[in-house]
Amino acid sequence: MVVRRSDTKERIEQVALELFVEQGYEKTSLREIAERLEVTKAALYYHYRTKEDIVHGLIDDLVGSLDELLEWGRAQPRPAQAREEVLRRFATLVEGRFGPIMQFIQQNMPAMKELGVKHSLGEKLAALFQLVGADEHDPAMQLRTRLALVAILLSNAPMFGAPQVADVSTDLALQVALELVAPRESF
Amino acid sequence: MVVRRSDTKERIEQVALELFVEQGYEKTSLREIAERLEVTKAALYYHYRTKEDIVHGLIDDLVGSLDELLEWGRAQPRPAQAREEVLRRFATLVEGRFGPIMQFIQQNMPAMKELGVKHSLGEKLAALFQLVGADEHDPAMQLRTRLALVAILLSNAPMFGAPQVADVSTDLALQVALELVAPRESF
DNA sequence: GTCTATATTCCGATAGAC
DNA sequence: GTCTATCGGAATATAGAC
Known part of the structure; x- marks a missing residue:
């Protein structure tokens, strides 16, 4: 509670x-x-106490939820098979109550850096990345994994404001994200 | 000159x-x-005259180069076949002298919005997106096209600072970008 | 818990000498 | 083209009454 x-x-x-x-x-x-x-x-x-403290109040909430997601993901017996569900839950967080916070963070990186948020939150996102990317050592696969997370974030916030040509539903973003991390033979 | x-x-x-x-x-x-x-x-x-004018001095350079790229791309007789070369040239711009400027823009969106940069530059990026995405009407393909551009941008600037696990070479980013916009049957 | 009033600091910008 | 000196304003933050 x-x-x-x-x-x-x-x-x-x-x-x-x-x-x-x-x-x-x-x-x-x-x-x-x-x-x-x-x-x-x-x-x-x-x-x-300060303006910065207001931001920390906002962020702590998000960091807590990411921790829960990480904990759940790590507890799964078959990590490879948990990927999809981790991405799905991450998408749920982004489209849910953390959407505006994620957008705020994304679009105010210099301020986040100064507040030390970039460090605490960056840790969590790096862990999430590792969880989804699993033990991939192929650099191309690592990039695809990162893009998968970005795909989900893009459904929430515009990139440069402009290339928001069509509405991207979270479901679509999730689908493309799953394609990106799906094992493949070749293109 | x-x-x-x-x-x-x-x-x-x-x-x-x-x-x-x-x-x-x-x-x-x-x-x-x-x-x-x-x-x-x-x-x-x-x-x-003002602090804002310094930014405009920086941006105008970039907008000019994007215009040249757009002009070239539009002049190609077979747009579909020009996609790859447009992406390649865009990657060259990003890894070249415009890397820091792109990073600056990406990480200071609220300021860009206030300066009207978001509008002028957004126009160019939307046009670039349309050129690369061509006449795709499939929303999933539109999202992939956007991600292709993001892939190239990601090789230049870190995302949240953290998931910069491995160095992403521009060549690799370009390769993944091309995969993303490549026609496909299914996954 | 909320208020009025104020301290302090720094910013963008200008005037005018050289 | 660069300087010294300064203005007006807005920002974060605090003191102390209610």
Whole structure:
């Protein structure tokens, strides 16, 4: 069971994430967040020590879920056969409540780097990559594995905003991702 | 022949790009750029009207090269057969002098959006996507086409910093990109 | 828990001498 | 073309009343 946070804390994180996705982390001031919440800046500082702490609140949630996914995947007796289900669960997370957070992270890498998020989250994604890529040593297969994860992420956020020609459903992204990591003889 | 700019203008763009890639656009101040150049802020303002103008100076170069690539691709009599060469030339641009700029753009999307870069550059990338994807109407093929471009971009910049497990050579990325857009019967 | 008021710092940008 | 000096504003953050 998730620990119950105060309503205000939840509302702060929710509104902050909205604005971070709309405008980016740096361009979003605490004044704007406070205004949309119809409170003052000082109120925010009662709940969070710094602006950075708000981001950590958002990220910790995601890191926790990734940990659960990793734990599950590693517990599977036949890793090779768990690949598909790991990708499926990852896609579920991305299309679910972590979609906006993933988009926020993707589009604000310099800020994530400064906050140390790039390190903690990068660890998890590297582990996920290894789990899905299993013990592949072929560089081409490693690249395909990475692209499989990107395919799922692309269904959530646009790349450069432009090549969003058609809507990509999560199901389609998952299908292409599975093709990418599927064993093959040749093309 | 490229128009000859003053040495100082070139050095400003070079140093600014360095810092933009290292720290991000918003976190890089004109003071820092000036300090690394060993001049004062005011000197920068003689060459560029605003901080945004420095970015536009960097981007225009790239947009120009993409235009050339698009022009060439469109002039090919057999578009389907030009795909491979377009991807090859795109990879050459990314691994060449535009690598850092592409990385900068990718990792600073909110700033690009505010500068209108997302629009001008997005147009070019959408056109490139259409050229490579040709007249594909299958959504799965459209996604694969997008991933082909991403594969090439991934060889240049890390994704989340972490899943950079092995070095991805441009040749390998190009090969996987070609596989992705290659016509197929089934998997 | 939320407020008013303020401290502090840094930024982008300009004026004008040389 | 580069400098010194400075302006106006906005940002994060804090102090202290209620």
